[in-house]
Amino acid sequence: xxxxxxxxxxxxxxxxxxxxxxxxxxxxxxFGARExxxxxxxxxxxxxxxxxxxxxxxxxxxxxxxxxLELTAMIRKPGANANPxxxxxxxxxxxxxxxxxxxxxxGVTEFLCKxxxxxxxxxxxxxxxxxxxRFVQTKDYFGPDRRRSANGSYAGPERxxxxxxxxxxQQPLYNKAREAV
Amino acid sequence: MKPTKPAKVETIAHKDHTILIPPATLxxxxxxxxxxxxxxxxxxxxERAQExxxxxxxxxxxWMKEEAERLEAARNxxxxxxxxxxxxxxxxxxxxxxxxxxxxFGYPLAGRMADSMCDLMDGTDDISGAVYELIDAxxxxxxxxxxxxxxxxxxxxxRSVVHELIAAREALLGVSLLEKIDVSTLP
Numbered sequence: 001x002x003x004x005x006x007x008x009x010x011x012x013x014x015x016x017x018x019x020x021x022x023x024x025x026x027x028x029x030x031f032g033a034r035e036x037x038x039x040x041x042x043x044x045x046x047x048x049x050x051x052x053x054x055x056x057x058x059x060x061x062x063x064x065x066x067x068x069l070e071l072t073a074m075i076r077k078p079g080a081n082a083n084p085x086x087x088x089x090x091x092x093x094x095x096x097x098x099x100x101x102x103x104x105x106x107g108v109t110e111f112l113c114k115x116x117x118x119x120x121x122x123x124x125x126x127x128x129x130x131x132x133x134r135f136v137q138t139k140d141y142f143g144p145d146r147r148r149s150a151n152g153s154y155a156g157p158e159r160x161x162x163x164x165x166x167x168x169x170q171q172p173l174y175n176k177a178r179e180a181v
Numbered sequence: 182m183k184p185t186k187p188a189k190v191e192t193i194a195h196k197d198h199t200i201l202i203p204p205a206t207l208x209x210x211x212x213x214x215x216x217x218x219x220x221x222x223x224x225x226x227x228e229r230a231q232e233x234x235x236x237x238x239x240x241x242x243x244w245m246k247e248e249a250e251r252l253e254a255a256r257n258x259x260x261x262x263x264x265x266x267x268x269x270x271x272x273x274x275x276x277x278x279x280x281x282x283x284x285x286f287g288y289p290l291a292g293r294m295a296d297s298m299c300d301l302m303d304g305t306d307d308i309s310g311a312v313y314e315l316i317d318a319x320x321x322x323x324x325x326x327x328x329x330x331x332x333x334x335x336x337x338x339x340r341s342v343v344h345e346l347i348a349a350r351e352a353l354l355g356v357s358l359l360e361k362i363d364v365s366t367l368p
Contacts, residue, residue, distance in 0.1 A: 001214065001215050001216065001217030001218055001219065001221050001222070001223045002212065002213075002214060002219075002220075002221065002222045002223065003212070003213050003214070003215050003222075003223040004211050004212055004222075004223075004226070005211045005212075005213060006211070006226060008210050008211040009207065009210075009211050016274070017278050017282070019244045019247075019248070019282060020278075020281075020282065022237070023234065023237065023285070026230075026233050026234055026236075026237055027230045027233065027234060028230075029233065030226070030229045030230030030231070030232070030233035030234065031226045031227070031229070031230050032226050032229070055206075055207055056207070062273070062274050062277045062278075063274075064270075064274070085190070085201075085203040087207075092281075093277050093278070093280045093281030093299075094277075096303075114280070114281030114282065114284075114285070115281060115282070115283075115284035115285040115292070116281075116285060118227060118230040118231045118234055119227060119231075121230075122224075122226070122227045122230065126222070128207070129207045129208055129211055129212060130208055130212060131208075132203060132205045132206075132207065132208060134200055134201065134202050134203075135190075135200070135201040135202075135203065136198055136199070136200060136201070137198060137199045137201060138197060138198040138199075139197075145200070
């Protein structure tokens with residue numbers, strides 16, 4: 001049986017709402033995590049990211065000072081901090097397509113739409129642990145490879161040139177993690 | 182636990198992009214095989230978290246009341262200068278919080294009202310005048326749902342208020358063109 005030991009992972013939760021931070025902390029501790037750091041806005045979140053070097057970041061989008069999208073851009077800025085590859089799970093009440101795609105293009109790893117559930121959060125964490133994403137760097141993007149479908153049916157404009165188009169192989173564990181919960 | 186050190190990243194250079202493959206540090210450290218079906222995941226941690234969340238539920242009604250009070254305070258602050266960016270942002274963030282939390286706290290209809298209020302504020306740059314009056318109506322409706330403890334989605338009066346608020350928003354700003362999606366379906 002495959003087990004993910006949450007007590008071996010360090011989390012950073014960034015949300016300006018104290019109730020949501022309490023819910024997330026409760027869930028993560030329930031999963032078995034022992035190291036859960038918290039910040040209440042994007043600026044404090046970036047400072048905590050630099051200080052604690054979390055393995056996984058869970059951030060809200062709408063926050064004062066700078067928001068989750070700006071925070072993601074700062075974490076993903078190559079050379080700006082110790083781990084620009086850290087998985088970022090964006091927790092958002094936004095479900096408008098344009099906003100969701102904007103967040104994806106900023107470099108978030110996974111989305112978690114509110115209302116939150118233990119199952120959805122667990123699924124996202126399994127995904128980032130069991131199936132780490134490759135990253136892509138272009139002149140205007142640095143972040144997780146947005147093509148993670150295995151079926152080769154990408155139908156959008158081909159923006160990558162240079163011979164072999166890089167299709168990311170979908171690992172069997174990825175399907176298990178997504179479908180099992 | 183020692184801080185995570187940056188590990189070596191494999192790179193594959195292409196003409197206009199580079200693929201970077203960070204090592205599977207988290208998988209190596211946190212994933213293990215235990216006795217049982219080798220193809221199955223151990224979900225005991227999920228069950229423990231669900232139990233822990235259930236223990237919090239006793240606090241949810243109080244939290245929802247706090248959120249409604251924050252919304253009213255933000256609305257009152259916005260009354261004189263609704264288009265002041267900091268004031269407007271603060272009001273939007275509270276409505277946005279309620280949109281995200283209300284269902285978790287047991288008030289899904291308040292969540293739908295807050296969703297409509299966010300769509301209203303997303304739909305225009307000027308929230309004074311008639312728009313502010315409609316924002317007022319949304320805030321009052323959310324407060325009424327919380328005050329009267331309208332849990333769940335079954336209350337006919339509250340449901341009709343949700344539809345009236347959405348209809349009023351669409352009459353004022355036009356039918357929303359904001360396409361909403363299920364993010365779990367993203368590639």
